[in-house]
Amino acid sequence: MEILFYVFSFIAIFSALMVVTMRNPLTSALYLILCFFAIAGFYIILNMQFLAVMQILVYAGAIMVLVVLVIMLLNLSDIKSFKSNLHQVFIGILISVIMFAEIFFYISKGIQKKPVGIFTHALIKKIGNTQIIGEFLFTKYIFPFEIASILLFVAIIGAYLFAKKKF
């Protein structure tokens, strides 16, 4: 398990770095898909197979296809990268590093909180993670769930309006 974690970590971070550094958006997109797969791997390690599947279906499947489609549509692959402002790149890197350092320190200070819930690995394994999520989603979280559906609906209309020829 430890080995798997490190492998996935390496893949995820490496591909993430590739996403932000690649000049060609299409290459970036492909690395992003790789990154998503790595994250799905994490989910599996964490006993959330359902989420892992969702991750691949929704992100790698739906969203990334959409992105690639747009890249193709706009024919962006041959538009070379825009002139990047060195100044800005420097500040961006600086801030990111600072942010990471801060988070890192914060985490390594350690959060000594004991588990509070009842959903131990054993229980999740026993009931099955899909069933648990499903039960929660359709009982306790039914209202946000419905709202989410409305949000998607709105998004569809919005996207349609934006992409329309004339406003």
Next chain:
Amino acid sequence: MGFFIKYLLSILIFFPLASAVLLLFINKKNEGILRYLSTFLSLVEFIFSIYLFVYFKPDTYKFQFVEKFHWIPSFGASYYLGIDGVSLFLILLTTLLTFISLISSYRYIREHVKEFVILMLLLETFMVGTFVSLDVLLFYLFWEFMLVPMYFIIGMWGTGKKVYAAVKFFLYTLSGSLMMLFGFIYIYILHYEQTGNFTFNIVKLYNTHIPIGLQIILFIALFLGFAVKIPLFPFHTWLPDAHTEAPTAGSVILAGVLLKFGIYGFFRFAIPLLPSATYVLAPAIIILGVIGIIYGAFVSVVQKDLKRLIAFSSVSHMGFIVLGLFAMSAISVDGSVLQLLNHGISTGALFLFAGMLYERTHTRQIADFGGIAKKAPILTTLFLISVLASIGLPGLNGFVGEFLILIGSFHNYTVLTIIATIGIIFAAIYMLRMFQKVMFQDITNPEMENFEDMNLREIVTVLPLILLMFFIGFYPMPFLSRIDPTVLHFISMVSHHDTIYNIIKLKTGLSNV
């Protein structure tokens, strides 16, 4: 009828609101219907408020017509209404002046009639609501709501730099009232800490014990909110602009009712809540008031714009009221409360006349007028009566209030009262100078040749005010007898706190000014 009397205050608040909603459904092209209907509705409102006067029991200081419902229980905010002798007359003044200013604007307001009448009725709702609320949160809500219609009335139908004036008015009063809100919330929390329950009920908040140092800070916070409204020197500079640029109806309401809120706030909230601080700060405030009297009078003398002159005279008059209120003798407070009415009546009338002159000649510069007496005897006579009432001529209303204020304050603040009394000389100077230049002498401006006298509508507009001037001047007892118990209770409520003040005075070596 029983129901009507029992919920009269709510009816008074919401009737104009309902009227405004009703007017929403009328086509804006039907300006005539809008005008007449709104006038009629405000007249009905005024008649309702007369019921208030009739059914008011004159011999008690307790709040009457009390209505109390839960509003936001978790905050302790309630829908708590009630009036005493002071708010009674202010409500009457509000409803009367709204009615009058609606009639007065038939000629002046030519465009956006629908919006205008609706805003006026909304304003009336908020003003009445402010006067009847005994719940601090409710009071504050109405207080702030009031700004909005007034802002639009000045900004939309004003003249000259109207937007500047409206924004200045709005920002000035808003910043003052934010300080006031801070003060209220602080007291609210203190009361919670002492008693363990949240309440905005003013009668309960009166019992909050506040250390004297904190009282002073809180008093200054409330003071800023109320002093801007009064307006006390040096917070007065919004007033001339707002008055000058506002339409007639706006000026009338502004001078007649809105300025009263500052004094009313002191009377109802600041002084009873923070009595010790009042005793400590009263000399300073009275000095500001007296400076206001003299300063307003001085500056009025050299004004060239008719409405600006009246506005500065308001500063002077409100100084008298501040003097009377903070002198804290029963007589002077009686006088102050009566003078609140008087100022509303006489200054309201003056603005109406200024409006009539403006409608006819489209100028407000005093130098442009002259010789109008020859053309318009009725206007001259009635205008003269209002001017004299404003000067404080005996037999008219202004005198009774002014005299009570001065004679009541004399014992506690001798020197300041003498200075204030000298102010009435200058009142005569600026008013009579203005009147002479506008009305008397020969006609110099050829445009004045075609000056028309008042028509029936205009006479109806000012006649109630003129009659009131005489009535209060000759027989103020119906007013004083209702005000007096409330004021006596007010004095007894705060007067036992002057011992603290006396100790402080001994320690610091302060002497009575």
Next chain:
Amino acid sequence: MDYKVLITWLIPLLPLSGWLLWGLFGKYFKGYSGYFASLFVAASFILSVILFIIVSYSHGFTSTLYPWIHAANFKVGISAVIDRLSVVMLVMVTGVSTIVHVYSIGYMKGDKGFSRYFSFLNLFVFSMIMLVISNNLLLLYVFWEAVGFCSYILIGFWYEKKSASDAGKKAFIVNRVGDVGFAIGIFLLFATTGTLNYEAVFKMIPMIPVFTTTVIALLLFVGAIGKSAQLPLHIWLPDAMEGPTPVSALIHAATMVTAGIYMIARFHIIFSYSPVASEVVLTIGTLSAFFAAFIALTQFDIKRIIAYSTISQLGYMFMAVGIGSYTAGIFHLISHAIFKGLLFLTAGSVMHALAGELDLRKMGGLYSKMKVTAITFIVGALALSGIPPFSGFFSKDAILADTYNKGFYFAWVIGELAAFMTAFYIFRLIFLAFFGKSNLDSKVHAHESSKMMTIPLIIMASLAVIVGFLGVPPFNTSIFYNFLHVDFKNAYNFSPFVENAPWYLLSLVSVLAGLSGIFAAYLLYIRKVVMPEWLKSAFKPIYALSYNKLYVDEIYDFLIIKPLFVLFNFLWKIVDVSVIDGAVNGVASSFAFFSVKVKKIQNGMLMSYILTLSIGVAALLFYYFIR
């Protein structure tokens, strides 16, 4: 209701209803409002006489119409006190008013403000009646101001004339200066005694410290100075002659200006308990008597001469009340009301005949053209100069004799000097106007006035002869003294008699002073022994001082009015607009300044927004980290 009470309240209410009637419905009465107004006032006069008789055979009383102001412990009612003093004043006020009303019908005929005029005149009569019968200081103050207002409105009656409306305004404002003093006096009185009712106040006066009494008395006297046009607040009275002449006769000679004397007589207890205040009254009175007469010597406007003469005569009255001879003061008040009213009315008649001409230099030789006017004028002038048997002799002499006998020799000397000057200036007027060469404008056709005007003149002239005999010397035994002195017996006798010079010797001095004045005028203006022009050049500084009215107006203008206006403009333009508003606008514009700077951040570049956002996130995280 008791019939006495009914009569008491009918007296003021008749003119009040007259005011409302002519004021509101004047145009329906057309020219008849004058007759009705006179009728109303005449009815008041008859009722006053009845009341006079009632009071002289019984005793005074008080009556309250209704409570006026009750606020906490401040209680004042509309109430009247009827005693001998007030009935004497009532009869005088209503009597003179009636005559002036009748006279005005002729005088104002054809004026387009006819009804308005009578309406205001009635209002004035009402106010004056209330002033003399009021039973507390507040009511007194109310009508004190109310008569001032009537005076304002009547002086400025011809409002188209700038000078007239200016004069009205000046009268009102100067009066107000006095009134403020009066008001402060009332405040102090209330603060000390806790009441404003006469009787209650008078009971308290002996118990309060003399210093306080003095301050109160002096403050009240400031009001009297303003109302009775004494130095240094006399400046409004000469200007007030811009009003219609009957108004000058009624208000500025007979009634309103004497309110100050009435007030002091009414408050004789306060004044008598404060010798210092009485001294001040005496001093001001003496100075006014002298200087006003001095100014009158060289004036050319006949109404102004009479106006200055009024100031001077009022000075005599103040001398009287200042030495504690209240009865003598009131007696001079009555006789002065009659003869000065007469002088004004005749002056009005002259004006009427000459189409409004007032300048002495454009008159002359009028005696032949208008005999009645001239003779009545001379009667008035003789009374003014104190020549027996005219009323002025008895009353002025009563004052001067008391001044001498009570030991105020200096005041007596000044008084006699002023009497000399009085006789001189009034006969100078007569000789220049009625005798000598006619300098009339050729267009003016001088004529005798109508009966409506001459009959009142004759009545007044005969009164001027009769009234004096009420006070046949020695004054202390006369009818008038015995009648009125009852009311003053409670006064503290602060100035007892120190001399007892025989009355006939003192009278002789006065008469001689008067006669020599007349003779001097005769020599100068009829016989022309010495040309007035020569005198003028010989005493140039003194002449200039007199001719320019002691430069009082100029001094006020220079010392008070101009600096004040500079201050006013400074306050408005600098303090209000620049400092206070500047501070407020400064706050506003500093916000504007910063927002201009700050809006640069809003440059529309999404990247910079994101950058700022992430800096903020980093900073927040940092905060959590170090917390």
Next chain:
Amino acid sequence: MNDYLIVASAIFCIGALGVLTRKNLIIIFMSLELMFNAANLGFVAVSDYLHLINGDIFVIFVMVVAAAEAAVALGIAIAFFREKGTIDIDKANELKY
């Protein structure tokens, strides 16, 4: 758990770096998705550690939002491209005073 969080924060910061430095609208969008995922990973890791299920549920909602956002964002990208002929983020600078 800490290891997961460190990985998640690393991905998050890389995403932030992408957002901050790149000018291509599409790449910025993809960087945002990276950040979303980093957050998701954090959620799952924490709820695993605390034996809770709420974090997992939340991830589902995040995914929903991400999907919606993707649809709208790409719509905007297309519209922007149509308008400006480019997807350089610096050309979108009209939203200012």
